[in-house]
Amino acid sequence: MNRIALATTRDLVELDADDEALLAALPEASLAAWEDDGDWAAYDLVVLRSPWNYIDRLDDFLAWAERVSRVTRLANPLEVVRWNTDKRYLGQLAAAGVPVVPSVFVAPGEQVPDAAVTGHVVVKPTVGNGSNGALLVRDSPEAALAHVEELHALGRSALVQPYLEQVDTHGERALVFLGGELSHAATKGAILSRAVTRSTGVYADEQITAATASDAEREVAEQVLRAAAEILPAARDLLYARVDLLPTAEGPVLLELELTEPSLFLTYADGAPERTAAAIRALAAAPA
Template sequence: MDIAVLTFAALPQLDAFDASLLPALAALGLDARPVVWDDPAMDWRTVRMALVRNTWDSHLRREAFVAWAEKVGRLTQLHNPAPVLRWNTHKGYLRELEGKGVPVTPTTWVPQGGALDVGELAGKHGWDAVVLKPAVSAGALGTHRFSRAEAPIATARLAELAQTGDVMVQPYLTAFEKEGERSYVFFDGVFSHAVRRPPTLPDAPRGFAEPTAFSPDNAAELRLAESVLEAVGRPLLYARVDVATDNAGQPRLQELEVTEPRLFLSLAPGAADRLARAIAAKL
């Protein structure tokens, strides 16, 4: 096998949005097959590359996942590399990027075991609503939205979340309800396509239901996405830069997804072929 395209046990045949990568790689003469990342029977020395794609239980076992990545990275080529995966699987990377000048959604960080009066924080910053988010999470798991009037409940929930890990407190961005997030997808540092995504919070109002591709017409926002990769300062085979509009009308980095992001290949003509060529260039 040339490429083990990594997924998890609950999704053995890859996500439908990204499954087109397999025939695109086959068209280049490469033998690529889905492989469950933690399959104990897998001998990683038998593949030329391990490509992290749909490992969507990794946040539930972060330390096991990054230890696995470090091991596999010594046996074969791994993308993205193990140091990137460790860095990106804790949202503390946002603090580092903010320190390099990237405009990030305002965040107050509460360490594991810590506490915070959410009502006092919201009042200080003039936030009408807040979002609580574990620093190790995916797919809005453990993420909650509260109005300022619900601050006592939010404070109690924050204390519960902080018992098991670091927690982020952010203003709720009302633009999500109409605009969603804009995801800018890059392969080997080169922009490929953009997708508009509805909010992941299940109780958030949404102006549209499904992700849709769009042609970026905001040069400043695309430049923001590019500047995020420049701030990372290391090669990334794939990256998804998620941008949202803050409550002052300015674009902000929400998250940089370089571990196991859905890349929405099926929504953008030629995207699977572009990624396949970027992969082949690494071999």
């Protein structure tokens, strides 16, 4: 039997629901915190699952992922993790023709175009997850610019996007793919337009419901994955992917492509933990 590690973090105050469901379906696996000095070579496969504090220690996390990749198989692959942990990948996908929420990237020392902070906008770090560091600003360019400056003061690049109001009524659709095949979908309620709570201490609490992806959503999600594979050959062979879409009058648009450590909402779809376990077992058993 192959030895499998599900990589998490010591900072989680309680077991994540996805991890709990996956451990039940994959009893040969064990949780291991990425910060620990473990013997990663003892595993046939290390699967990134809930190492969500990496956003504050990205260099350390990527160095750890590189060390793991030298001694065993990492999922998703190191090249994918390097690319996907900075949201500037959205610019590459947009250039490839993917419908993406308009995105302006502002590195420290750069100026924000006036048009980017007009109206209702979201300002967030390019390296972030769980809505950490994200701020919804309504009709206040001054407040938007101030948040950009706060991120810059922390040494972080900023991402500025228009706030698409349809998310308040329709939510955000997440399509989960396993081994390149659509497994299930979920709807995430709007987060930034309501009071944000963090019961885990690591990420914002989400309002999740089971969903069925529409044909249009599935078409865009598959376009996203094809484009990612063209940009980055390592993305042609993914264990998991989550494509987050927002509704617009013209159709779904990409908000984020989650290839590093996404919640997979396994408890919201019948058979999802078992399908995920089967995909992990197949990868662990496959020739390197």
